[in-house]
Amino acid sequence: MANQTGTSFLTLPVELIHGILDHQTDYTILCSMRNTLTTLDLRSNKIGHVGAQHLGDVLQHNTTLTTLYLGWNEIGDVGAERLARGLRHNTILTTLELGYNRIGHVGTQHFTDALRYNTTLTTLSLESNKIGDVGVQHLIDALQHNTAIVILSSSIPYIYHHFLISSLTTLSFESNQIGDVGAQPLAAALRHNKILITLGLGWNEIGDVGAQQLANALRHNTVILIFTLSKPCIDLYFFMKALTTLGLRCNKIGHVGAQYLGDALRHNKTLNILGLGYNQIGDIGAQNLATALRYNTALATLGLESCLIGDVGAQHMANSLRQNTSLTTLSFESNEIGDVGAQHLADALRHNSTLTTLGLGSNQIRQTGAQHLSDALRHNKTLTTLGLGYNEIGDAGVEQFADALQHNATLTILSLESNKIGDVGAQYVGDALRHNTVLTVLDLRSNQIGDVGVQQLANALRHNIGLTVLDLHGNRIGVFAAQHLADELRHNTTLVTLGLTYNKIENVGVQHLADRLRQNTTLAIRNRWRNQVGGDVLHEIKEFVNRIREEEDWPLLY
Known part of the structure; x- marks a missing residue:
C-alpha cells in the first residue's frame, strides 16, 4: 500500500493560510478552533x-481557549447576553x-447570572462601559455565589481540608460612572468574597463617602481559615491573602477620604498596591496616608501622582519613609513639591533601605532640589529607578547627578x-558614563542636546560597559553627531x-549608522520616520540591526 503523507494546516505557507481564512466566515473560523488555540485577540x-452570539456559541463547546480579548467591538447588552450564555457552560476560559x-x-446582569455557574473565569475586564451603580450591584450579587470547592489533601493520614474559594480573582470597573452608591455594595462584597485580589475602580466618581465604605472593608479584608484535624486537640490555622491591589485613580477622593483609607491601612495586612493618583488629596490627605505608612507592613506600591501635594505633604511622606520597611515604589509625579519637598525626600532616602522606585516627574524641581537628591544617591543603597522628567534641573543640576553616578x-x-539639559550637561553625563557600570537605562528625551553634546556621549559609549538603553528623542542631533555616534558604536x-x-x-x-552597524550585532535603533529619512536608507539600516522598538515599548518613568 502506498505511503500517504498528510498535510497539517500549521505547515502550509502563511500566504496560503491567509488566502484560506479570507474566504471563511468568522463563525467557521471560531468553530474550527480545536486542540491548540489558547488566546484570541479580536479587539x-x-x-x-x-x-458576540457566534462567540458565545463557541464558548459552550470549546475546550482550549483560555484568554479572549473583545474590547472596542460595540457588543452592547444584547451581545453581552450571548456571551454570558456561553460562560454558563464553559469550563476553560480564565x-x-x-x-x-x-x-x-x-448586560451586566446577564454576566451576573453566568458567574453563578461559571467556576473557571478568574479575570473579567469591563472598563469604559456604562454599568453604573446598578450594574455594580448585579455583579456583586454574583460574587456571593461565584465559588468553587477545593479539596486539599495532606501527607498526614486521615486529614482532609475542605474550603470554598471564589474563582473570580480580578475585576476591572474603570470608567463606568460608578459613584458612592456603587462603592457601597463593592465594599460589602469585599467583606464576604475572600479571594478577589485585584479591583480596578479608576476613572469613576467615587468620593469621600465611597472611600469610607471601601476603607471599612479593607479593615476586615483578611481571611483566617481554621482547619480542624481529626486528631484531638490539634487545630491548624492557615492565613489566606485577600485583596492585594486596589485602583482608585482619578476619582473624587479628597483629604477626608484619604484619612479613611489611611486609618484602614493601619490595620490591613494584605493590600500590596494602592493607586490614588489624580485625586484631590492635598497635604492633609498626604499626612494621613503617611501616618498610616509608619504602621503598615504590607503596602509595597503607592500611587499619589497629581494629588495637589506640596512640600508640606512631601515632608510628611518623607518622615514616614524613615520608619516604613515595606514600601518599594512611590509615584509622586505631577505634584508641587519643589526644591523644598525634594530636599525632604532626599533626606529620607539617606535612611530608607526598602524604596527601589521613586517617581518625581513634573514637580518644579530645579538645581537646588537636584543637588539634594544627588547627595542622597551617594549614600542610598537600594534605589534602582529615579524618574525626574519634566523638571528644570538644567546643566547645573545634571552636573550634580553625574558626580553622584x-x-x-x-x-x-x-x-x-525635558529638563533643559544642553551640551554642557551632556558632557557631565558623558564623564559619568565612563566610570559608572550600573546604570542600564538613561532617558534624555526632549532636551537641548546638540552635536557637541552627543559627541561627548558618544565618546563615553566607547568605554561604557553597562548602559543598554539610551533615549535621545527630540533633541538637536544632526548629521555630524550621527556620524560620531556611528563611529563610536563600533566599539x-x-x-x-x-x-x-x-x-x-x-x-x-x-x-553612517547603517555602515557602522554592520559591525555591531547588539544594537536596535528606534528611528521610525521622524528624521527625514528616505525609505531606501531605512530599509538598509533594518538589514543590520536586530529589531526596531516602538516608542511605547520603553519602560521609562518620567
Missing part, C-alpha cells in the same frame, strides 16, 4: 452583538476582556526627560536600544 473588529463595548447594567552602585534607571558591545526619533540626522546621518 476593534466591529463584531457587534451578532459576532480571562475575558470587554472594555469599551457599550455594555450597561442590563560615579559613586552610586545601585541606580539602574534614570529619567531626565560598544552593551547598548541594545538607541532612540533617535524627532531629530535632524537625515539620510546622510542614517547612512
Whole structure:
C-alpha cells in the first residue's frame, strides 16, 4: 500500500493560510478552533452583538481557549447576553476582556447570572462601559455565589481540608460612572468574597463617602481559615491573602477620604498596591496616608501622582519613609513639591533601605532640589529607578547627578526627560558614563542636546560597559553627531536600544549608522520616520540591526 503523507494546516505557507481564512466566515473560523488555540485577540473588529452570539456559541463547546480579548467591538447588552450564555457552560476560559463595548447594567446582569455557574473565569475586564451603580450591584450579587470547592489533601493520614474559594480573582470597573452608591455594595462584597485580589475602580466618581465604605472593608479584608484535624486537640490555622491591589485613580477622593483609607491601612495586612493618583488629596490627605505608612507592613506600591501635594505633604511622606520597611515604589509625579519637598525626600532616602522606585516627574524641581537628591544617591543603597522628567534641573543640576553616578552602585534607571539639559550637561553625563557600570537605562528625551553634546556621549559609549538603553528623542542631533555616534558604536558591545526619533540626522546621518552597524550585532535603533529619512536608507539600516522598538515599548518613568 502506498505511503500517504498528510498535510497539517500549521505547515502550509502563511500566504496560503491567509488566502484560506479570507474566504471563511468568522463563525467557521471560531468553530474550527480545536486542540491548540489558547488566546484570541479580536479587539476593534466591529463584531457587534451578532459576532458576540457566534462567540458565545463557541464558548459552550470549546475546550482550549483560555484568554479572549473583545474590547472596542460595540457588543452592547444584547451581545453581552450571548456571551454570558456561553460562560454558563464553559469550563476553560480564565480571562475575558470587554472594555469599551457599550455594555450597561442590563448586560451586566446577564454576566451576573453566568458567574453563578461559571467556576473557571478568574479575570473579567469591563472598563469604559456604562454599568453604573446598578450594574455594580448585579455583579456583586454574583460574587456571593461565584465559588468553587477545593479539596486539599495532606501527607498526614486521615486529614482532609475542605474550603470554598471564589474563582473570580480580578475585576476591572474603570470608567463606568460608578459613584458612592456603587462603592457601597463593592465594599460589602469585599467583606464576604475572600479571594478577589485585584479591583480596578479608576476613572469613576467615587468620593469621600465611597472611600469610607471601601476603607471599612479593607479593615476586615483578611481571611483566617481554621482547619480542624481529626486528631484531638490539634487545630491548624492557615492565613489566606485577600485583596492585594486596589485602583482608585482619578476619582473624587479628597483629604477626608484619604484619612479613611489611611486609618484602614493601619490595620490591613494584605493590600500590596494602592493607586490614588489624580485625586484631590492635598497635604492633609498626604499626612494621613503617611501616618498610616509608619504602621503598615504590607503596602509595597503607592500611587499619589497629581494629588495637589506640596512640600508640606512631601515632608510628611518623607518622615514616614524613615520608619516604613515595606514600601518599594512611590509615584509622586505631577505634584508641587519643589526644591523644598525634594530636599525632604532626599533626606529620607539617606535612611530608607526598602524604596527601589521613586517617581518625581513634573514637580518644579530645579538645581537646588537636584543637588539634594544627588547627595542622597551617594549614600542610598537600594534605589534602582529615579524618574525626574519634566523638571528644570538644567546643566547645573545634571552636573550634580553625574558626580553622584560615579559613586552610586545601585541606580539602574534614570529619567531626565525635558529638563533643559544642553551640551554642557551632556558632557557631565558623558564623564559619568565612563566610570559608572550600573546604570542600564538613561532617558534624555526632549532636551537641548546638540552635536557637541552627543559627541561627548558618544565618546563615553566607547568605554561604557553597562548602559543598554539610551533615549535621545527630540533633541538637536544632526548629521555630524550621527556620524560620531556611528563611529563610536563600533566599539560598544552593551547598548541594545538607541532612540533617535524627532531629530535632524537625515539620510546622510542614517547612512553612517547603517555602515557602522554592520559591525555591531547588539544594537536596535528606534528611528521610525521622524528624521527625514528616505525609505531606501531605512530599509538598509533594518538589514543590520536586530529589531526596531516602538516608542511605547520603553519602560521609562518620567
